[in-house]
Amino acid sequence: MSTISQKELDEFRAEAAAWVKENAPANPGFMLPLTFMEVGTDEQFNFLREWQNKVYEAGYLGAAWPKEYGGHGLDQAFQDIASQELARAQTPIMLNAIGLNWAGPLILDIGTEEQKKRYIKGILSAEDIWCQGFSEPDHGSDLGNAQTKAVRDGDEYVLNGSKIWTTQGNYAKYMILLARTNPDAPNKYAGLSFFLSPMTVPGIETVPIRKLTGEYGFTQTFFTDARIPAESLMGKEGEGWLVAMRTLEYERGARRGQAGGHVMVASDPEAILDLARKATRGGKPAMEDPVVRDKLVQLMIEARSLQLCSSRSRIQPLTQDRPASLALSSKLMSTEFYRRLNEFALSLQGPKAAYYVGEEDAYDEGIWQRAYLNSFSATIGGGTSQIQHNIIGEHVLGLPKG
Amino acid sequence: MKRSTIGFSEEQAQLLDIAASFCREKSPVEKVRKLLEDEQGYDPAVWKEMAELGWLGIAVPEEFGGIGLSLAEVVPVAEQMGRHLMAGPFVPTTLAAQAILAGGTEAQKKALLPEICAGAPASLALMEEHGDWDLTHVEAEARREGDVLKLSGKKTFVLDLPSADYLILSLNLGGKPVLAVLGKEEIGKLNARRETVIDETRRSYQIVLDGVSVPASALLDEGKAVQALRHIELVASLLLSAEMCGGAASAIDYTLEYLTTRKQFGKLIGSYQSLKHTVVDAHIAYEQARSHLYSAASNFNQQGEGEAATRMAKSVASEAFSFASDRAIQFHGGFGFTYECDAQLYRRRALWCEYQHGDAVYHRRLLADALLG
Ligand SMILES: Cc1cc2nc3c(=O)[nH]c(=O)nc-3n(C[C@H](O)[C@H](O)[C@H](O)COP(=O)(O)OP(=O)(O)OC[C@H]3O[C@@H](n4cnc5c(N)ncnc54)[C@H](O)[C@@H]3O)c2cc1C
Ligand SMILES: Cc1cc2nc3c(=O)[nH]c(=O)nc-3n(C[C@H](O)[C@H](O)[C@H](O)COP(=O)(O)OP(=O)(O)OC[C@H]3O[C@@H](n4cnc5c(N)ncnc54)[C@H](O)[C@@H]3O)c2cc1C
Numbered sequence: 001m002s003t004i005s006q007k008e009l010d011e012f013r014a015e016a017a018a019w020v021k022e023n024a025p026a027n028p029g030f031m032l033p034l035t036f037m038e039v040g041t042d043e044q045f046n047f048l049r050e051w052q053n054k055v056y057e058a059g060y061l062g063a064a065w066p067k068e069y070g071g072h073g074l075d076q077a078f079q080d081i082a083s084q085e086l087a088r089a090q091t092p093i094m095l096n097a098i099g100l101n102w103a104g105p106l107i108l109d110i111g112t113e114e115q116k117k118r119y120i121k122g123i124l125s126a127e128d129i130w131c132q133g134f135s136e137p138d139h140g141s142d143l144g145n146a147q148t149k150a151v152r153d154g155d156e157y158v159l160n161g162s163k164i165w166t167t168q169g170n171y172a173k174y175m176i177l178l179a180r181t182n183p184d185a186p187n188k189y190a191g192l193s194f195f196l197s198p199m200t201v202p203g204i205e206t207v208p209i210r211k212l213t214g215e216y217g218f219t220q221t222f223f224t225d226a227r228i229p230a231e232s233l234m235g236k237e238g239e240g241w242l243v244a245m246r247t248l249e250y251e252r253g254a255r256r257g258q259a260g261g262h263v264m265v266a267s268d269p270e271a272i273l274d275l276a277r278k279a280t281r282g283g284k285p286a287m288e289d290p291v292v293r294d295k296l297v298q299l300m301i302e303a304r305s306l307q308l309c310s311s312r313s314r315i316q317p318l319t320q321d322r323p324a325s326l327a328l329s330s331k332l333m334s335t336e337f338y339r340r341l342n343e344f345a346l347s348l349q350g351p352k353a354a355y356y357v358g359e360e361d362a363y364d365e366g367i368w369q370r371a372y373l374n375s376f377s378a379t380i381g382g383g384t385s386q387i388q389h390n391i392i393g394e395h396v397l398g399l400p401k402g
Numbered sequence: 403m404k405r406s407t408i409g410f411s412e413e414q415a416q417l418l419d420i421a422a423s424f425c426r427e428k429s430p431v432e433k434v435r436k437l438l439e440d441e442q443g444y445d446p447a448v449w450k451e452m453a454e455l456g457w458l459g460i461a462v463p464e465e466f467g468g469i470g471l472s473l474a475e476v477v478p479v480a481e482q483m484g485r486h487l488m489a490g491p492f493v494p495t496t497l498a499a500q501a502i503l504a505g506g507t508e509a510q511k512k513a514l515l516p517e518i519c520a521g522a523p524a525s526l527a528l529m530e531e532h533g534d535w536d537l538t539h540v541e542a543e544a545r546r547e548g549d550v551l552k553l554s555g556k557k558t559f560v561l562d563l564p565s566a567d568y569l570i571l572s573l574n575l576g577g578k579p580v581l582a583v584l585g586k587e588e589i590g591k592l593n594a595r596r597e598t599v600i601d602e603t604r605r606s607y608q609i610v611l612d613g614v615s616v617p618a619s620a621l622l623d624e625g626k627a628v629q630a631l632r633h634i635e636l637v638a639s640l641l642l643s644a645e646m647c648g649g650a651a652s653a654i655d656y657t658l659e660y661l662t663t664r665k666q667f668g669k670l671i672g673s674y675q676s677l678k679h680t681v682v683d684a685h686i687a688y689e690q691a692r693s694h695l696y697s698a699a700s701n702f703n704q705q706g707e708g709e710a711a712t713r714m715a716k717s718v719a720s721e722a723f724s725f726a727s728d729r730a731i732q733f734h735g736g737f738g739f740t741y742e743c744d745a746q747l748y749r750r751r752a753l754w755c756e757y758q759h760g761d762a763v764y765h766r767r768l769l770a771d772a773l774l775g
Contacts, residue, residue, distance in 0.1 A: 273774065290767075304714065309690060311407040312692070318696060326689060389678065393672075393681065
């Protein structure tokens, strides 16, 4: 890759910032999802699909993906800048998160030419929505025990079983699917295979599940003698576990190659300061309470920790003691931080903490309450915080498995 | 808020590398323990080597005999010393040099700094019985009588006093804080006694100033005293944060060693999640503290930003080291309760560092005023 001048980057940033300013959508008049896991209504879905398409067409999504498959063929540095500008302006999220962040990079890294040609462009344009079929009702954290069956029959695999917590399952055209092709394999992992499965064949049915907020966002997905083409297989039969683990590395930020843009809008630590100024405790602004002030400063310090750890992760001499540590810790650090931040925002509100979205007297239209409840999506989804502790303990600190 | 980043220089990388192997070699734990019994508390031969490496002048300009880098390059050295619980007057000597740089006259800088850079140990007498961490709160008095200052009052937590060739002293002169510097001869005449402190690697003294007179020429630049005291507080906080980060890393390593060798109920105790997950929490707190440390190091000279970053580093490092070392005791079971177990060395060190120059709450209170309005 030829070296890029700072001038080029600066110009690109200025263009991106100007484009965002010009094109960032106005408030649509309904509540937008804060994360890709909360797309619950058709109007949210359509709005976000259109927005993603617009960002892609403008060149600010998939900037670093190869041109021949639908990307824009630039250096990663350009996409990073575009992503920063999109986030800085607090624009709506990118809808097709599973395609953009996991399925896409996976296909680009280990997919066949045919798969790249078929899937990449539709991921970027939001034409083809992707979902992830890993978790099952009886096997969540213990993913390696997944039991959904895929049985080879001529040119097809026949699927039976059920996946659950399938984010955007009801909108998806494709699923990255982990299924059991060999129940008699020498160990539970060796029996698994990975598929880029169509969702639109007979025998696949999705049933929306209501989330703790009362809204929708994920489904249970049932497979009843569903036939998918044998070429849906990704990698070899019996190698599904390795492919799934690779996918999780993209998901946890431990491996790069994502298309860019943000798929979650984090609560803004600055916004909580505004809340502390207007919320009252004992007739005075919460901001004047010394205990509140101490806690706010702790949260601001921690918010900065996340940025600093990401900055330090790129300084080799300062990571050499345990090279994987910062990358493997970032999900745990940030998701638990935002959960606590949102929870603290409620504590500022006194009795009004008990209001919820829809109550006209709620602070900030009840967004903190909703954000707190929704924050568990990230502390549970993608591997729970407890599982992250195990991973860090075992893979970073070298502790024995339980 | 603007996105925070960390800068890291070639020189920092080199010093980190050299300091890591130097401290590992010169300060194995058997040596640390041997020095606990020693009156001086450190090995003068090692001190001499550190001076020869130029470490006492890292952040002193070349014209005054230093290397001409910045405090950012002192941080990895202090961190590695903390990691190996290395004893000696490195931090007080560095602080004294900074006090002279920030608050001394040109003549004082020319006279004193080259000697300090060459290995003359120095110390500071700033703390008092009232225990206020604000160094501009000075009650020990100086009265000017002609060319002489008559002193009274008491100073606490004066480190490595008997070794010191120079001592920086804060005094209240006519209601305002000032700094003065004493030489070896004057130091020798001070009425001093060793304090019993929780961190047995430290040598800390109290001095009574009543009846002591020093020449008025001992005063540093009076106009710069307040600024110099603020600078000292921040440099001390930065270097203590570095020592604490190093200490936390070691406390965690030490605990992991036990968790991967000790068995109970037929299993390595590190396989139990109440231990495993807690050590992970300690490790993450340490990683965050280290990120803040190097952010403070690289931003130290930025107006405003440097102070905020340093206070953040001190508060985070204090809590991280305390937690890591507290759990280190607990996770060693009955052995953790013994003098022989190194966990106590770390816990004592953490307490010392946290309560010197402001605990976590103190720094957060000042941050609150700056950040929240
Ligand atoms: C909003 C949301 C969106 C999601 N989207 C998707 C998706 O698109 N596709 C998909 O496949 N999945 C998705 N998931 C599922 C998610 O990956 C699982 O919920 C998660 O892995 C946990 O599995 P589980 O729900 O079966 O909980 P369980 O594994 O049954 O866990 C229950 C509790 O036990 C703890 N636990 C389990 N094992 C251990 C252990 N070994 N040590 C310590 N504690 C343990 C867990 O931390 C948890 O607290 C989503 C989840 C959420 C909340
Ligand atoms: C001051 C003091 C006085 C004592 N007096 C007596 C006495 O008079 N008589 C006597 O017989 N004993 C006495 N003891 C010993 C005491 O009972 C043991 O130290 C204690 O039971 C722990 O055992 P251990 O030291 O072997 O630690 P270990 O059992 O090795 O424990 C090490 C660490 O692992 C943890 N751990 C161990 N197993 C598990 C598990 N399954 N799950 C989660 N965590 C685990 C422990 O909590 C501890 O943190 C005394 C101890 C002390 C500190």
